[in-house]
Each structure stands twice: as C-alpha cells, then as structure tokens.
Amino acid sequence: MNTTEQKTIALAGQPNTGKSTIFNRLTGSNQHTGNWPGKTVEKKEGTFEYKDQAYQMVDLPGTYSLTANSAEEIITRDYIIKENPDILVVVVDASQLERTLYLAAGISMLRVKTIVALNMVDVAEKEGRQFSPEIMGKQMGVEVIPMVASRNKGISELLEAIRESVETTNINEKSAQQEFEGDVLAQLNDIKSQIKGFVPSPYREEWAALKLLEGDEEICQIMQESLGSDRWLELSKIVNGNQSLLVASSKYEWIQKIVSASEIGTPNKKTLLAKRHKFDRVATHPVWGIFVAFGVLLLAIVVAVSFGSLGMPFLHGVSLASDGARTLLESGPEWLSSMFADGIIVGVGLAFALSFFLIGVFIVVGFLEDVGYLPRLAYVFDMFMQRLGLHGKSFMPFLMGAGCNIIGVLSTRVVDSWRQRLVTVLLIPIIPCYAVWAIVSFIGTIFFGVKTTLVVVALLMTAVIHLVITSFLLRRFIVKGKSTGLIMELPPYHKPNLKAIWTYTWINLKSYLKRGFSVIALTSLIVWFFAYFPDGNIETSFLASTGKLLNPIGSLMGCDWRLMVALIVAVAAKESALSTIAIVYGIGQGLSSVTGLAAVAPDGGVNHAVLATTLIQNISPESALAFLFALTFSVPCSATIAALYMETKSLKWTAGAAAYYTFASLVAGIIAYHMALLIF
C-alpha cells in the first residue's frame, strides 16, 4: 500500500468516442455508479493504481460542448471548474476528429492539466487518414496519446502520460490554450475590461468573457447579479446572445488549424463517405430500414430469451429446495418452514433465475451499442416516436418492454439524453408484457371466447392513449426541460469488441445484484408474510383483510376481495395473479405459487379446466373485463420496480411511478367496468 495522496482524473469526451472503453480499461471492475448530486444523471467512478500512485477516476457525462444546454453539460463543466481534478483526459475520435475536438476547444479555456486521448486511430487509418500526435500536441499545447482503446493499444502510454502530468507542477506546460483572432478577440477584450474584478470565484475572467459572448444562460445570470443593473446594461450592448455562431466558428478555425497541421496526406472525402454509407444504404432506408430494424430486434429478443432459458434447470432446483426445506423443518414451527419454503427460497430463486435473463439482455444491448447500430434504429423510428414527444432512441426499450418490462427499463440505457431517458423509463410500465398477455388470453377466452381479440385491441388502444397522456403529463409537469428536435450523430460502424461487451454486461449485472436482487427477494417475503399471517390460512390472512378493506374501491369496478388480492399479489410477479385467484377460490396448490414460483413454473401450478369453471360461476364478465384492465395497467411487478430503481437511482421517482400506476390501474378498471355494464 502506498501512503501518497490519491490523485483525481476526470475523463471527458463526446458520445461515441470510446470514452467508457477507456474508463473500463483503466478501472477494470473497481468502479461504482451513483447519481450526480441533485441530478438524475449517472455518475461513474473508479479507482486504480499505477506505479505506487493511487488514482480516482471520474467518468464525466458524454457531451458535445460545454454550454449550459443540458444537465450533462453543466455537470461536466461544474466538475472541472469547481472540483479541480488533478488531470483531465479528453477523448477524441480520430475518425471524426474535427467534431470531437470541439469539446477539447471548449475545455481549453479552463485551466486544468489536460491530456488528449486520440482514440480509434485504426478506424481512421483504414479510411486513409493519419495524424501526427506530436504535431497535434504541439499545436494544442498538451500531450496527445494515439490509442485503440478497444484493443488495449495506447493504454500504458496514457498511464505514463498521466504519471508524468501528476509530477509536473507548472500548469501552463500541460493545459490546452485556444487562441482567438480578429473580431472575437476584440470583443473578448472589450468584455474582459468591463467585467474585470466582478467575476466571482472559481470562475476565471477569460472564461466568463467567452461564455458571455456565447450568450450562456447560467453565466449571464451570474454576471448580471454580480455586476448590478447599470454595469450589466452597459455590457448588454456587446453581449446580446447572438454571437454563439461567431464563437463556434472561432473554435472550428482553431480545430481546422490543428487538424491540417497534423494530418499526414490528404483524404478523399467522397470515398470516405461512400465507404461509410455501404450498410446504411439499407439500414437507413425508409422501407428496408424498418425490415432491418425488426429483424435485428427479433434476433435480439431471441438471444436474450435463450440466455434466460439457461436458468431454467435452476428453477427445478428451486422447487426441490423448497420441498427440501419443508421436510427439513417439519419438526419446527409451521410458520418457519413455510417462511423458508414459500417465502425466502422462492424469492431468492426467482431473483437468481432473473439474472440469467438479464445477462442475455445486457449482452445484446452491449453488442448493438458497440457496433454502432442503435442510432440507425433511432433514425428509422424517429418520426413515430416524435408523436409521443420522444426521441427515436426510445423505440428499442419500448419494443423490448413488450416482451418484458424489466428488459425494457434496462435497455433504456441506449437513450443518451437523461431527460429523454427518464421519461422513457417512467413510461415503460404502461406497455403490457408477455405475462399480462398470458393472463389476458386465459381469462379472456373463458369469458369472451373469440371476442378476446376485441379485448386485446381495446387494451392496446388504451395503452396508446395511456402513453400519450402520461408522456404529456410527465413532460409538462414533472421532467421539465426544453424539448429539442433530432440532432443525432450516426457514428461509423465498429467491429464488436467482446471484452467491452463483457465488461458492460458484468457491470450492469453487478448493479442488478446490488440493487435489484434484494427488492425482488424481499417482495416475495413480504407477500408471503401477509398471505401467511396471522393463522397460516390465506383466506383469513392480512392479505385477505386488506383485499376486504379495499372493497369500496373494488365495488366500483365490480371486483370482490379475491380479485383485489390477486391484483395486490401481481406486484410480486404478474404471473402470480392467476395462481392467487386459484388459491383464494380454494383450488390452488399452496403459498409458494403466490410468492413467485408461478412466474417460473410454466403452468403456474394450476389446473386450468377447474379454474375456468370456478371463475365462470363466481365472476361476471363485466368484473372479469375490469380485472383484466386493472391488471394490464397495474403497478409494475417487483422486478420492474427494482429495475426502475436501478435506472433512476431515486426512491422518489420509483415510489412516484408506483403510486401513479396504481392510481391509473384503478381508473382503467373502473372505466372498463362501467363501459362493460353499458355494452354487455
């Protein structure tokens, strides 16, 4: 162990530059995720050691620039300005050098020791572009490290540069400096002379002047306060917020100088574009693109489910373990054996089985992300998603969510803007999953025969209306913010990198084990507790009395306490609803099917023919319809709630969503019941 102080490295870069690959290479599995304070933006941190020096690495959100446009951009610049990292590593993509250097230009005005990681030099070379890192470095005033992070090239050079930089005390030697000329320079000097002495720390005069010229909202507000109204009025004559194009142009002039000085040979742009457009000819075609998209997504679901089925043999083990525990604890108190056999073992087993499923999802999502197909998918479905007020990137999570809400919520990671992502995450529970369709088709056929198709159509239409309303409410009142149109980069395709995909899978799996696992296992235990106590009989249990307590609400939608209990238990897993109905009508097979085993046993452990007869005798078609509506739009199952928590990392959002969907479900049930009374 060393005794020297830990150094902090911040990692910045535009999206798709391979920033996270570098982060994963350096920190390995020594990383943890959380949220930035007060924000729903993910914060990734990791640690590593190099030559007896401990480093802490902070992965800043991927951003295109450093203006106050989005939470990501504000986080990035605030971190650099206020937290003073020892070193800043800026990742740029050699195959898209001009654009990715734009962030570096923005950073060059902040006084911080900087190293530029020139990533993906292999892709650039294949396209006939080569750069001299020495000349580039000299032009920018920093060290430039050529890298192919996905193949581990340049990592040790980067580490060495970091070590050297830590030892340097003169910050001027190591920080990038953009120089301004002409009009911009004159205006900057003008502004600087007016704000001299009024810029509050930790901001620097030079930087503040530039931001004022750009018309940056946050800095304008800060300066307005510190200058007072008279001086601000004077300054407003120069700063009118319309100079952002001028500043951007000056940054690109600087970039162009760097690029043309360091470029070896001249590339042919025409052939470059032709090369890049090969697969996109089909993938972004308005007709063929949709076929390609559905093909890819179908394949993705098949692969994910195949991985999930690897966990199936394990489920037989769960039943065996459950029986074993019962036998083993026979001599003890009955509640104890039931707690283990019906509660703990089933819950933990369910949570475990799910992890196989998740590995499949993470691999698929990681692969699609790694090769660069996802932006094409987003492009093809953008028009459709815009109608919901969403971005094309939200399409994939929605489609995956129709298989299983958990997959849907977890695959929202492909949505890169946090506001869009939060809205998408919160909307997924509206999409009916396969378990819901299974119950709908079972109960529907019993009561409505062939007309079940109509029920399905009505449910789908309700889902769309629900989506539109909820999306509107969310964007209008909850997740506020400017809704920007589509401005999305289509990065070049990359060869899949197995190690990167595996790291992605492993990190996400760890996050599930940490946050999701316990929620699922605990829910089963809680449901067991309420279904068992006080006297070991579900019909007189707390669960039943809660169901009876809900009678006033239940009667509004024609559902008696038994159906209400089924709705409550659906929280453990939607599949449990069916087996719970069976139990409360006295034909079930024991508590374990209530707490979650139904989700894993294919037939739910229920004799369907007997159940059908019992249901017809006891429930009216109107009530059955109301029940189906309430169930379809009910609170997401515990695993989805766990996923919501994993993604938002906020109890507030998770609880809020759960409460909202409970309410929405009851409303759907009540409306369906009264409509049915009118129609039937």
Add this chain to the structure above:
Amino acid sequence: MLPLSSLKAWEVGVVVDINGEPGFMSRISATGFIPNTEVTMVRNWKWGPLIVFVRDTKMALGRSEAEKIMVRKNVK
C-alpha cells in the same frame, strides 16, 4: 439561399446562416454546422428526418431542424 432540407440526396451545399433560439444554435454549431461549412445531403425523402454529412460526421437531423439551416448550392 435555400433551406438545407431542400437539398436532394448527394447534393452539396455551403452553410450561409443558421436561425433559431440560442439553445438550438449552440447545439447545432457544436456538431459542426457553422457558416462556410460544406455539407453533403446523404438521405432526404419527402418525410421524416434527413441525414447530412458535415465535416467528418454523418448527422441525422429532424426536418424542422434542417429548415433552420440556410445553405447555398455549391456549383462546381
């Protein structure tokens, strides 16, 4: 001068001006659209978003976003 959205596929233009609110301006200029930049239209159907090659990047733009970017056709 005409809006970017009226370029046909594989036509080349040069950005002359960009209109819009400050947020849009700074986002679009960060991605490389600034005056005097050469752009190549890659995909432009009558409806939906379009694809433009700008600097060294392929960008997908919403139709209404592309309407705010004024270009002149580059006749070589």
